[in-house]
Amino acid sequence: MAPYLIRRFGQAVLLLLVVSMIGFAILHLAPGGPMAQYAIGSNMSQEDLDRIAQQLGLDRPLPVQYAEWLWRMLGGDWGTSFRDGQPVLHVIGSHLGATLQLMLTATLLAIFLGCWIGILGAIRRYSVFDYLATIGAMVALSIPTFWFGLVTIFVFSVELGWLPAGNRETVGDGSLLDMLHHLIAPAMVLALVETAIWSRFMRSSMLDVVNQDYIRTARAKGLPRFKVLTRHALRNALLPMITVAGLQMPTLLGGALVTETVFTWPGMGRLFLDSISYRDYPVVMGILMFSAAMVLIGNLLADMLYAVADPRIRLG
Amino acid sequence: MSSSIFDSSPGDSNPGGDFAAREAAIALPPRNTALRRFCRHRLAMAGAIIIAILVLGSYLGPYLIPYDDTFIDIMQRFAPPFSGAHILGTDELGRDMLARLMMGGRISLAVGFTAMVISMGIGILVGAIAGYYGGIVGAALMRFVDAVLCFPSIFLLLALAALIEPGVASITLLIAATAWMDVARIVEGQIRGLRERDFAVAAEALGASDLRIVFRELVPNAVAPIVVAATLNVAKAILLESYVSYLGYGIQPPTPSWGNMLNNAQIYLTSAPWLAILPGLFITLAVTSFNFLGDGLRDALDPRMENH
Amino acid sequence: MAGELLLEVENLAVSFRSRGAVADAVSDVSFRLHQGETLAMVGESGSGKSVTSLALMRLLPDAPQCQVRGSVKLRDKTGSGMLDVLALPEPQMQAVRGNNIAMVFQEPMTSLNPVKTIGAQITETIRLHRPMLARAAEDEAVRLLDLVGIPAPRQRLTAYPHQLSGGMRQRAMIAMALSCEPSVLIADEPTTALDVTIQAQILDLLKRLQEQTGMAVIFITHNLGVVAEIADRVMVMYSGRVVEQADVVPLFQQPLMPYTRGLLRSVPRLDLAGRRAGALYAIPGNVPDPRRPPPGCAFHPRCDSFADGRCNVEAPRLDSTADGRQVRCLRWPEFVA
Ligand SMILES: Nc1ncnc2c1ncn2[C@@H]1O[C@H](COP(=O)(O)OP(=O)(O)O)[C@@H](O)[C@H]1O
Ligand code: SF4
Numbered sequence A: 001m002a003p004y005l006i007r008r009f010g011q012a013v014l015l016l017l018v019v020s021m022i023g024f025a026i027l028h029l030a031p032g033g034p035m036a037q038y039a040i041g042s043n044m045s046q047e048d049l050d051r052i053a054q055q056l057g058l059d060r061p062l063p064v065q066y067a068e069w070l071w072r073m074l075g076g077d078w079g080t081s082f083r084d085g086q087p088v089l090h091v092i093g094s095h096l097g098a099t100l101q102l103m104l105t106a107t108l109l110a111i112f113l114g115c116w117i118g119i120l121g122a123i124r125r126y127s128v129f130d131y132l133a134t135i136g137a138m139v140a141l142s143i144p145t146f147w148f149g150l151v152t153i154f155v156f157s158v159e160l161g162w163l164p165a166g167n168r169e170t171v172g173d174g175s176l177l178d179m180l181h182h183l184i185a186p187a188m189v190l191a192l193v194e195t196a197i198w199s200r201f202m203r204s205s206m207l208d209v210v211n212q213d214y215i216r217t218a219r220a221k222g223l224p225r226f227k228v229l230t231r232h233a234l235r236n237a238l239l240p241m242i243t244v245a246g247l248q249m250p251t252l253l254g255g256a257l258v259t260e261t262v263f264t265w266p267g268m269g270r271l272f273l274d275s276i277s278y279r280d281y282p283v284v285m286g287i288l289m290f291s292a293a294m295v296l297i298g299n300l301l302a303d304m305l306y307a308v309a310d311p312r313i314r315l316g
Numbered sequence B: 001m002s003s004s005i006f007d008s009s010p011g012d013s014n015p016g017g018d019f020a021a022r023e024a025a026i027a028l029p030p031r032n033t034a035l036r037r038f039c040r041h042r043l044a045m046a047g048a049i050i051i052a053i054l055v056l057g058s059y060l061g062p063y064l065i066p067y068d069d070t071f072i073d074i075m076q077r078f079a080p081p082f083s084g085a086h087i088l089g090t091d092e093l094g095r096d097m098l099a100r101l102m103m104g105g106r107i108s109l110a111v112g113f114t115a116m117v118i119s120m121g122i123g124i125l126v127g128a129i130a131g132y133y134g135g136i137v138g139a140a141l142m143r144f145v146d147a148v149l150c151f152p153s154i155f156l157l158l159a160l161a162a163l164i165e166p167g168v169a170s171i172t173l174l175i176a177a178t179a180w181m182d183v184a185r186i187v188e189g190q191i192r193g194l195r196e197r198d199f200a201v202a203a204e205a206l207g208a209s210d211l212r213i214v215f216r217e218l219v220p221n222a223v224a225p226i227v228v229a230a231t232l233n234v235a236k237a238i239l240l241e242s243y244v245s246y247l248g249y250g251i252q253p254p255t256p257s258w259g260n261m262l263n264n265a266q267i268y269l270t271s272a273p274w275l276a277i278l279p280g281l282f283i284t285l286a287v288t289s290f291n292f293l294g295d296g297l298r299d300a301l302d303p304r305m306e307n308h
Numbered sequence C: 001m002a003g004e005l006l007l008e009v010e011n012l013a014v015s016f017r018s019r020g021a022v023a024d025a026v027s028d029v030s031f032r033l034h035q036g037e038t039l040a041m042v043g044e045s046g047s048g049k050s051v052t053s054l055a056l057m058r059l060l061p062d063a064p065q066c067q068v069r070g071s072v073k074l075r076d077k078t079g080s081g082m083l084d085v086l087a088l089p090e091p092q093m094q095a096v097r098g099n100n101i102a103m104v105f106q107e108p109m110t111s112l113n114p115v116k117t118i119g120a121q122i123t124e125t126i127r128l129h130r131p132m133l134a135r136a137a138e139d140e141a142v143r144l145l146d147l148v149g150i151p152a153p154r155q156r157l158t159a160y161p162h163q164l165s166g167g168m169r170q171r172a173m174i175a176m177a178l179s180c181e182p183s184v185l186i187a188d189e190p191t192t193a194l195d196v197t198i199q200a201q202i203l204d205l206l207k208r209l210q211e212q213t214g215m216a217v218i219f220i221t222h223n224l225g226v227v228a229e230i231a232d233r234v235m236v237m238y239s240g241r242v243v244e245q246a247d248v249v250p251l252f253q254q255p256l257m258p259y260t261r262g263l264l265r266s267v268p269r270l271d272l273a274g275r276r277a278g279a280l281y282a283i284p285g286n287v288p289d290p291r292r293p294p295p296g297c298a299f300h301p302r303c304d305s306f307a308d309g310r311c312n313v314e315a316p317r318l319d320s321t322a323d324g325r326q327v328r329c330l331r332w333p334e335f336v337a
């Protein structure tokens, strides 16, 4: 397992390096580049700006600047927000919890529903349920998440009045029940696309496993079909889903951004949008890099989990 | 024990873009039976017909109805659908919804289609170069593709959109810039596989120049997966356009697009829900149709195509 | 035949239905199997051997897709009567599978669950049919692994399939199949995927185990060389039908059916290896597609004794000879003479 993980880790580090280069390039594309902060609030003279540029080392060759920028990033110095002067990492950190809560809830919901639908579709292949699930998944994958959010608010908040139309909690309440109440709708919205993805992959994985020789062996032992399914097929079919889970980070983050916007959920996605509208480039850049890092970490975690779960890698 | 969709996963660190997972889920290998093929075929046909209706409606429709999409009629604000002269109602400025949906459709479909063409161009070029030359050039290009895919495309799109002056052309370019990577991967994989086949070797022996080999001999062979990817890419581009426009960084009013029509519809959700429901319905309809069409094309062009 | 009758198959027929086409994968197969006996089922790939054995285990797909006709009678391990296998309700059949009749498959690499330990897979089978505590089942598994010649059996309990070699995996499969002392063991090409030396070991093991337990074995192979090693009786299959059935010695001495002759000629023979290495005979052509069987004798397009106007018109029946053999060929009396 160790060589496998070391190789994966090496690949992730390499990828992170390329990611950081892209990030650096975008940073320098911004109007005024790293100087934007000073250029925008411009009650400074050109001389002042030049002096600051020199102080910031912006007159030096780009590779040197990149190396230094990367070094600062690695050291946790991601710059300060234009808006409130707080360190970028601190700003991101204070919004991360809400996003993670939303993403985690939606993921659990999607895994539960998606696996169930996928398994049922696989064992009742070509049944009416299977067709409806397949077509339903395709439609779900085509629905803009934010619009589904609007429809959800319309149905459950405006028409039925069951769920709050936004925010993480009622001001002044903040009880656990109140928070859960607020969580339902956005989690459901974010889970839609994920459920579709999980059901499709689960179905395919299950179909794959069901046709394997060892399933026939299990039947030949005299195991009832249901036990063949639970004891032999399920674990094998779930294994590749670990990889699928690892690949969900970009979809989840993108979905969270719009879901948070629709439901005024105080997470990283909304912070990103707010920062864009305030031209708060350090935070925008920070979140961009942070989300890419989350994607990479998600992949790496999935690889590690897979290595632990699959005896062929664990012991191989 | 792995199916084709998972073949690349456990041994491959490449993360997907946020739409890549959606697409991969759509692009599961077909398991054919007569009924299933027939069903797919019908759904693909339905998709094609709906696309045709949407395109015709968007381009010809505005000439057939008595309202202009920009005509503001304060006396007719918030007219609900199916209740008066305005079939699909009016918006907060009294503009005819149907006219706006048609004009919005022009923009959304055009942006989707153009972005697809550009992203296919970039993707095919990058993928072909990487696949044909392989080695360090190929590896470097593909690692770049992987790295771009690490950024959730909406984040990347918004960050870039915030840096530029938003306009139809620039937004189209940006969408293409965040949607070409999957195509590059497909083409790279195809061409790397085809490269080893003897006809490429034969062409090389005849002294054809490198680029001629790539584009005359190899790319046509990768045409089936490219056509499928192109169809799915239109769906992806329409979705992306709707996201940025909804968030206010895409197509700017007064030019309507399906996405920006939703931009402040949320405010009127209680009083005029059709403002939110109608444009989204059209986006979903268009995207679903392209997805079903792509799915059907995959089946039709090569039933054994399982390499995605 | 020494022991009592364990299995009686009559007019077994299996047909698959897909996309309107019907494939008669197996038709008109009848045979009997007695205690302690080894019946070899021989034939090229696609001749219906696996389908026949899966039909005996009732492991074929369900009704609309696959239809099984005829009768399969299996001696009840506990009582003295015969079970009507094809009519048994599924729960009762589950009590029969792995208990009365067990199976070893061709691919040891893929026939064991990759994410479960060998021990878990064997004890599962034991405890399914023989209620006992986990510890006792583990001890029993160790005994079985030892029986099939796996070294350090207790350590192997916690091993995963991929940690064993192909031969060891097949031994584990055999241990699993034997765990409930079945009266009939079906071994579907158990050595095909293995090296020649390992093949010999597994054959020896099966022979030894059969002597110890007295079980009957249906040994499926496409290699007649293996048949000579292990079988008492041989059933040659072609295109889903039995084409010849005889005791092993007479069959090898005087094959009556041209297909059997062809198979025998394609056996690699050690005594000829020096002189004609590599020049092995192969029957020309391929097994017919069961969806479009040729008219007359199914073997006629490939037969070296083909008689035009007869073999391609008249379908031969399974004849019984005076000395108790069975053969399906229009011209067999000529070959005896
Ligand atoms: N599940 C199935 N569906 C349709 N046809 C099958 C199925 N299983 C086996 N067959 C067909 O039955 C015939 C006999 O196959 P099989 O018994 O596996 O041959 P073998 O003698 O090599 O074991 C083949 O033509 C095969 O294509
Ligand atoms: S019946 Fe004719 S074709 Fe068939 S095996 Fe006998 S001789 Fe050959």
Ligand SMILES: [Mg+2]
Residues within 6 Å of the ligand: C046, C049, C050, C051, C188, C189
């Ligand atoms: Mg077989």
